[in-house]
Amino acid sequence: MLRLVWGILFTAFCLYTGWVYLYCDEKTEIVQNNPSVTKGWQLWQQKNCQSCHQLYGLGGYMGPDLTNIAGDSSKGRPYMHTFIKYGTGKMPAYNMTDEEVSQVIDFLEWVDKSGVARVPEEAVHWTGTYIIEK
Amino acid sequence: MPLHIRLYTKFVFLLLLATLVFGMLSSWAYLFPESFNQYLPFYQLRPIHTSAALFFIISAATLCIILFHKDTLGRDATTAVFEKIFITTWIATILVIFTYYGFRQFGGREYWEFPAWLSIPLLFSWVSLMIGYYKGWLKCADKKPLYIWMWSTGILFFFITFIEQNLWQISWFRQSFLRELTVQWKANGSMVGAWNQMIYGSSLFLMVMISGDKTIARNKKAFFFYFLGLTNLMFNWGHHIYNLPAHGAIRHISYIISMTEWLIFISIIQGFKNKLGEARKLRHLLPYKFLIAAEFWVFANLLLALFMSIPAVNRYTHGTHITVAHAMGTTIGINTMILLGVLGYALDIDQKIKSGRKLFTSAYNLAQVSLLIFWLSLIAAGILKGYRSVALNMTVFQEMMAPINNVLKLFAVTGIGVAIGIAIIVVQYWQAADKSNRIVKDVK
Numbered sequence: 001m002l003r004l005v006w007g008i009l010f011t012a013f014c015l016y017t018g019w020v021y022l023y024c025d026e027k028t029e030i031v032q033n034n035p036s037v038t039k040g041w042q043l044w045q046q047k048n049c050q051s052c053h054q055l056y057g058l059g060g061y062m063g064p065d066l067t068n069i070a071g072d073s074s075k076g077r078p079y080m081h082t083f084i085k086y087g088t089g090k091m092p093a094y095n096m097t098d099e100e101v102s103q104v105i106d107f108l109e110w111v112d113k114s115g116v117a118r119v120p121e122e123a124v125h126w127t128g129t130y131i132i133e134k
Numbered sequence: 135m136p137l138h139i140r141l142y143t144k145f146v147f148l149l150l151l152a153t154l155v156f157g158m159l160s161s162w163a164y165l166f167p168e169s170f171n172q173y174l175p176f177y178q179l180r181p182i183h184t185s186a187a188l189f190f191i192i193s194a195a196t197l198c199i200i201l202f203h204k205d206t207l208g209r210d211a212t213t214a215v216f217e218k219i220f221i222t223t224w225i226a227t228i229l230v231i232f233t234y235y236g237f238r239q240f241g242g243r244e245y246w247e248f249p250a251w252l253s254i255p256l257l258f259s260w261v262s263l264m265i266g267y268y269k270g271w272l273k274c275a276d277k278k279p280l281y282i283w284m285w286s287t288g289i290l291f292f293f294i295t296f297i298e299q300n301l302w303q304i305s306w307f308r309q310s311f312l313r314e315l316t317v318q319w320k321a322n323g324s325m326v327g328a329w330n331q332m333i334y335g336s337s338l339f340l341m342v343m344i345s346g347d348k349t350i351a352r353n354k355k356a357f358f359f360y361f362l363g364l365t366n367l368m369f370n371w372g373h374h375i376y377n378l379p380a381h382g383a384i385r386h387i388s389y390i391i392s393m394t395e396w397l398i399f400i401s402i403i404q405g406f407k408n409k410l411g412e413a414r415k416l417r418h419l420l421p422y423k424f425l426i427a428a429e430f431w432v433f434a435n436l437l438l439a440l441f442m443s444i445p446a447v448n449r450y451t452h453g454t455h456i457t458v459a460h461a462m463g464t465t466i467g468i469n470t471m472i473l474l475g476v477l478g479y480a481l482d483i484d485q486k487i488k489s490g491r492k493l494f495t496s497a498y499n500l501a502q503v504s505l506l507i508f509w510l511s512l513i514a515a516g517i518l519k520g521y522r523s524v525a526l527n528m529t530v531f532q533e534m535m536a537p538i539n540n541v542l543k544l545f546a547v548t549g550i551g552v553a554i555g556i557a558i559i560v561v562q563y564w565q566a567a568d569k570s571n572r573i574v575k576d577v578k
Contacts, residue, residue, distance in 0.1 A: 009365060009368065021317065024313055025203075025312040025316070045240060045241055045247075049246075050247075055315070055351045058244070058315070058375075060245060061455065062164055070370065088169065092175050092293060111311055115378070118524075119445075120210070128445055129386055129446075130376060130377075130449075131380045132377075
């Protein structure tokens with residue numbers, strides 16, 4: 001009996017895993033990345049930006065969430081370029097080349113197109129869950 | 135105790151000491167980055183701290199299983215060989231990982247920031263552990279006690295989730311940012327469940343040993359909660375990514391499954407009376423003290439987790455220090471306390487530190503009181519951040535964080551208390567490990 005219950009749960013887990021891999025982003029418009037975005041993503045990891053910054057609220061707590069920084073019309077590429085290239089009092093400069101900085105910004109622009117990090121109040125359903133419309 | 139297990143025990147204690155030291159440094163580097171940026175920047179300290187913590191928990195969980203393997207599943211001539219392969223490769227890889235961190239070389243993702251190729255020796259070492267363990271498991275009689283189910287589940291699911299954690303290296307997973315993030319947190323969430331299975335299994339084993347009551351690992355209620363925990367391990371990871379515009383079903387399934395944890399919560403409250411009677415009988419035992427502490431922290435963190443698992447509440451808590459409070463509360467309050475209890479039993483700590491008992495009790499009390507203030511200050515910081523960012527919609531980050539950083543100074547100060555308290559206990563354990571020849575009684 002115990003083995004049967006375990007087997008049923010494990011089968012459900014495998015099926016759910018496959019479904020998640022294939023369809024988790026089905027409801028959203030997928031924006032394909034490009035080599036510059038991929039390189040920017042690698043730099044994001046190599047410089048360990050996630051230690052201080054969040055994407056969708058996941059990551060470190062020292063700096064701001066950067067999910068939609070690229071879509072902020074008050075900021076823009078030159079603003080981001082200056083921050084990444086030279087750092088601030090709190091954020092160290094990473095000695096990246098202009099091309100590398102540009103790749104990190106390309107990555108952040110790609111992330112911005114994937115959705116909005118902040119859930120709007122109207123998305124909260126009476127049951128307590130969210131209904132997020134793209 | 136065989137030499138390779140004694141060395142592994144000391145390595146586990148070193149990892150815990152490293153976690154404490156680099157955790158303290160990280161908290162101060164967080165508050166005063168300008169003073170640390172040149173030599174020990176936060177982005178270097180944080181991965182050292184978090185990786186040391188993760189490797190301590192996983193290593194200690196496996197150490198407990200290795201220590202009790204002989205008495206529960208039996209051993210043959212090859213068991214020690216697989217254990218040695220596991221221990222050697224595991225330790226060597228972790229040392230290489232910290233060397234990379236020392237040179238500020240990263241490349242992985244949060245909590246696993248090391249260059250991706252180092253996952254290969256880690257996986258190889260885990261497979262060695264699995265072979266050694268499951269060889270004994272296959273020979274074991276049919277009616278296995280619950281702690282063996284839990285160890286077996288934990289070892290298997292760590293293997294599965296570790297592979298899943300590395301799927302990002304296949305380019306298909308990186309074509310969509312939402313897919314990548316979903317799979318990353320699916321793996322992370324379930325992996326926590328996997329090591330919890332190993333740790334709670336050892337906790338149950340310890341309770342059987344010190345109470346002498348075998349039925350607590352064989353009754354129907356215990357198995358019901360095991361399957362409830364397993365269901366949560368498999369399907370409850372979605373609360374990490376509630377705010378992701380991924381498929382809504384992931385959110386709804388996770389929300390429903392996580393609410394089943396209220397049953398665990400109610401069961402804890404119902405069991406309080408029995409626990410009090412049990413505590414009166416066993417409180418003279420040092421390892422049991424850690425189980426009492428873990429019981430409190432399970433209660434507190436489960437309550438916090440239950441509220442965080444409601445998306446409407448999560449909207450305020452996600453990305454705030456309440457998440458950190460939950461992570462620290464569970465890893466220190468639950469995982470570390472249980473592991474210290476189980477290792478204390480394995481090292482026969484009650485007999486080994488007779489003269490240092492007063493110091494032990496003082497260190498234990500210091501750690502518990504400091505941890506409580508540490509945890510509450512993180513919750514206060516999280517409430518402030520949630521209120522200022524979501525309710526007040528403040529968008530200038532430094533302005534939003536100004537009062538929160540003042541609360542976090544209390545967190546950093548009490549962090550020193552947590553570190554000193556646990557470090558004193560670890561030093562006593564280290565000395566006991568030198569003298570330990572404990573043979574665990576057969577409970578089959």
